[in-house]
Amino acid sequence: MHNLLEFLERHHHWFLFVILEAISLALLFSYNGYQGSVWFSSANAMAGKVYAWSSAVESYFSLTKVNEDLTLRNYYLERQVTQLRRLYAEATEEEDQQERKGLDSLSRYQLIPAKVVSNELDKNDNLMTIDKGKADGVEVGMGVACGRGVVGVTYLVSDHYTIVIPVLNSHSSRISCAIRGYGYFGVLRWYGEDAAYAYVEDIPRHARFKRGDWVETNGYSSIFPPGVLVGQIVEVYNSRDGLSYKLKVRLTTDFGNLRDVVIISDRSIATRMRLMQSARDSLKLNVKE
Numbered sequence: 001m002h003n004l005l006e007f008l009e010r011h012h013h014w015f016l017f018v019i020l021e022a023i024s025l026a027l028l029f030s031y032n033g034y035q036g037s038v039w040f041s042s043a044n045a046m047a048g049k050v051y052a053w054s055s056a057v058e059s060y061f062s063l064t065k066v067n068e069d070l071t072l073r074n075y076y077l078e079r080q081v082t083q084l085r086r087l088y089a090e091a092t093e094e095e096d097q098q099e100r101k102g103l104d105s106l107s108r109y110q111l112i113p114a115k116v117v118s119n120e121l122d123k124n125d126n127l128m129t130i131d132k133g134k135a136d137g138v139e140v141g142m143g144v145a146c147g148r149g150v151v152g153v154t155y156l157v158s159d160h161y162t163i164v165i166p167v168l169n170s171h172s173s174r175i176s177c178a179i180r181g182y183g184y185f186g187v188l189r190w191y192g193e194d195a196a197y198a199y200v201e202d203i204p205r206h207a208r209f210k211r212g213d214w215v216e217t218n219g220y221s222s223i224f225p226p227g228v229l230v231g232q233i234v235e236v237y238n239s240r241d242g243l244s245y246k247l248k249v250r251l252t253t254d255f256g257n258l259r260d261v262v263i264i265s266d267r268s269i270a271t272r273m274r275l276m277q278s279a280r281d282s283l284k285l286n287v288k289e
Contacts, residue, residue, distance in 0.1 A: 109225050112136055112263040114144075117161070121256060124192035125171055128152065128164040130261060135159045141223065143264040149229035149252035150175060150188075150217065151261050162263075168195055168255055177230050178218035179209045185218050186247070188230060195255050198231065203245040211236065215249050224264060 112132055120126035132138050134157055144151040144164050152166035153175075165172050167190055174187040177200050184207035190198040200215055213233050219226030231249035239246050 110265045112138060112265060114138075114162075114261050114263055116258050116261060119166075119255065119258060121168065121195050124169075126166055126168045127155075128166050128258075130162050130164060130263070131160065132263060133158045133160045133162050137265060138162050138263055139265075142266075143223040143228075144261050145224070145228050145264060146253055146258060146261045148254065149231070150224065151253055151255075151258070153223055154263065166255065167198055167251065167253070175224065175230075176218055176220045177215050179203070179207070179233070180214040180216050182207065182209050182213070183218075184209065185220065186244075188215075188249075196251055197234070198249055198251055200230075200247040200249055201239065201244070203247060205244060207245065209233065215247070223266075 114130040114132040114136075116128060117131050118129040120128065128144075128151075130144070138154060138157050140154055140157055142154045144154060144166075150167060152164045152169070152172060154162050155165045156163040167175070167188065170190060170192050172188075172190060174189065176185060177188050178185040184203055186200040186202040188198055188200055203209075211233050215230040215233060217224040217226060217228040217230065229252045231251040233247050234250050235248035237246040237248070238244075
């Protein structure tokens with residue numbers, strides 16, 4: 001307390017100066033119209049800048065949620081485009097019965113949003129980690145996509161994190177794909193080369209298509225629904241045995257700039273797996289008899 005009083009006594013003239021300056025400024029701006037308007041305008045400008053800075057900071061920290069919402073929105077829009085395209089084909093009698101049934105199958109999928117916490121690009125067997133796990137409903141073997149296309153398949157799942165085998169992995173699941181508008185299908189593979197390209201193999205020799213056509217999932221597996229973008233055909237090669245085509249595809253997913261993804265959960269997969277196991281058990285019993 002003694003030190004405080006000594007400090008105030010030593011610098012009392014400065015405090016008196018500040019107080020008198022404040023009183024004089026208050027009198028100046030209160031009783032003079034021009035000076036008052038200048039002060040009001042300056043104060044509003046400064047307050048506006050402060051609010052703008054505050055808004056910019058809040059917007060920056062809300063980008064995480066915005067990106068997550070955009071990823072989900074893009075994915076839903078892609079699904080809607082696929083459905084509208086097929087409904088149009090149905091209206092013009094260009095769609096077969098099997099494709100019409102595919103529309104109904106979309107309702108069995110649900111999406112779990114997640115964020116990429118680590119991502120490899122420089123290996124032949126790249127892996128990816130996302131921040132959702134068993135506690136969020138994630139299971140092994142679920143498809144992972146982003147707003148622009150296919151990402152990969154879940155591989156190892158803990159309570160709160162999941163390891164994903166992306167398309168950029170030489171041991172990735174052989175995702176079933178089809179050429180949009182034609183229906184010819186093959187399997188997606190990556191050979192450890194450029195991260196922007198992959199290959200679709202086993203396209204039949206009688207298939208008719210051209211460079212620039214789009215490749216998408218065909219929904220034949222329980223991993224992805226039909227119509228998830230994979231990429232665009234840039235080159236066509238013959239297979240080693242000459243019995244099929246091998247397509248070089250420019251991937252629509254930018255793996256070097258991947259932040260937000262969705263895990264695709266098939267609600268009916270457990271039922272179908274049990275049915276498949278029952279069929280196998282039944283076949284084994286029949287063989288023994």
